[in-house]
Ligand SMILES: Nc1ncnc2c1ncn2[C@@H]1O[C@H](COP(=O)(O)OP(=O)(O)O)[C@@H](O)[C@H]1O
């Protein structure tokens with residue numbers, strides 16, 4: 001897959017022949033320095049943007065040829081998103097935010113119980129009726145994770161989910177995601193520029209200048225980096 | 227509740243400033259139209275009312291080119307037998323030169339319109355007798371009621387004073403007669419006979435040597451909406467006479483046509499006001515959309531379709547339109563009520579004839595409501611063009 005932003009002289013070749021696959025239940029880290037193309041890659045996988053060339057298969061469906069409505073439905077039912085900043089709709093409560101993907105899917109009949117269960121899992125049941133802009137950054141990330149899980153997606157995508165948090169709170173979020181991989185078998189793709197935070201993970205892909213490198217031995221990379 | 231409607235409501239209630247701004251834009255647009263209507267239509271209707279009450283009644287019967295020579299009592303009886311007719315009375319218009327002697331000094335002579343009335347019948351078709359603030363209405367053959375402007379021009383003639391009028395009769399002969407001033411008439415807004423004098427119709431007839439002639443028959447109806455019907459019936463019933471019969475709208479046409487184009491202009495300004503309200507809404511909605519760029523991105527990222535975003539902002543427009551139309555109409559009605567209850571008038575002018583024109587009120591409310599929705603189309607469309615990657619923006 002390739003992604004080129006812009007045209008002509010100002011064109012940026014953000015992803016160059018990137019190719020990989022991910023299995024169900026894996027936690028995949030995408031690492032790399034700032035501007036290397038991590039977010040661009042996540043946008044492609046998350047169907048938020050289209051690649052300039054190449055194909056993306058999700059649960060066996062080739063997604064790059066789908067129309068906007070189909071892709072929206074795909075994002076809604078097969079993907080969950082955790083962003084770095086302001087993940088939630090500030091006009092809604094925490095609970096309403098978590099229910100939103102179900103409402104969009106129109107399967108929100110008995111969704112409240114599911115939402116409350118997820119709120120317990122991420123430890124936010126006390127804050128569920130707070131306005132989303134009245135909770136802390138760490139709580140907002142946990143709420144975003146809960147929202148990301150409500151539609152039982154195939155993959156949860158997170159772009160620097162701890163980038164905006166202090167180290168203690170960041171650690172809580174990291175452990176939460178790792179435990180979700182273990183307990184629920186939930187697939188995660190997480191972009192970070194600080195892989196140490198995550199300790200041992202299933203796989204790591206390093207992006208450098210738009211090219212992806214996969215190392216079987218993340219620890220070896222670490223040595224190489226120092 | 228549909229999440230889009232719910233979210234639209236929340237977004238607006240959390241942005242009170244924008245909501246209030248947008249609602250004010252709509253409601254002020256409506257209020258301006260109501261105020262314009264109360265004042266200018268009220269003034270117009272007041273003028274129509276006064277012209278009708280003082281000069282023309284509901285139907286005015288005259289002769290095509292001369293005085294009516296048919297017996298006036300017979301005509302009055304004919305009218306008063308028709309259901310829907312309340313009363314009829316004769317009048318006669320002429321002119322004369324007037325002068326008075328005040329403090330032993332003779333005033334300069336000038337020409338004035340003279341209105342001859344049948345004192346008993348006239349009070350049933352016209353309220354001109356009520357405008358006699360000082361003294362009383364014409365009652366005797368030699369009594370005269372002066373319009374307030376005439377009394378002033380004569381150097382402050384008062385009730386009880388004498389005035390002298392010089393007429394030219396049917397045969398071109400001068401006729402001079404002395405009258406006793408029994409009253410001074412003055413009407414708010416001056417649509418009455420402030421610039422004329424009123425005498426007994428029979429006095430005028432004999433002075434003009436026209437004993438069996440009549441200037442006009444004023445017909446007052448119980449139900450003014452029947453005016454055209456009764457007028458037509460009258461004209462059909464007297465096909466060979468040269469009668470001319472006009473409803474108040476027709477007889478007052480000369481005085482009113484200019485005013486009507488004025489009202490049309492004012493209405494146009496009102497509709498421009500509404501248009502500017504619509505532009506205000508476009509601006510406010512554009513601001514709302516751009517302040518929600520990231521949120522729209524998040525919604526798109528978690529699966530909302532373009533259509534959902536469109537609906538969200540169209541519902542916002544609908545809410546703004548509904549509240550604005552409600553508030554604006556309420557304010558407009560409050561103003562109308564106030565104007566009606568206080569018999570609003572402007573500094574010595576005539577009291578406005580305030581009416582509730584429900585058709586116009588509803589039409590104005592619906593138009594503003596619809597405009598608010600139309601004004602939301604472009605911002606809502608712009609919102610649908612925002613990309614899901616907006617959610618990822620790091621700044
Ligand atoms: N919308 C865009 N238009 C043009 N260039 C972009 C756009 N988004 C990202 N880029 C460029 O693509 C490259 C990769 O960016 P990004 O994927 O955001 O990097 P990372 O997330 O690893 O910091 C950068 O050079 C960046 O300037």
Ligand SMILES: [Mg+2]
Nearest residue numbers: 038039040159
């Ligand atoms: Mg990035």
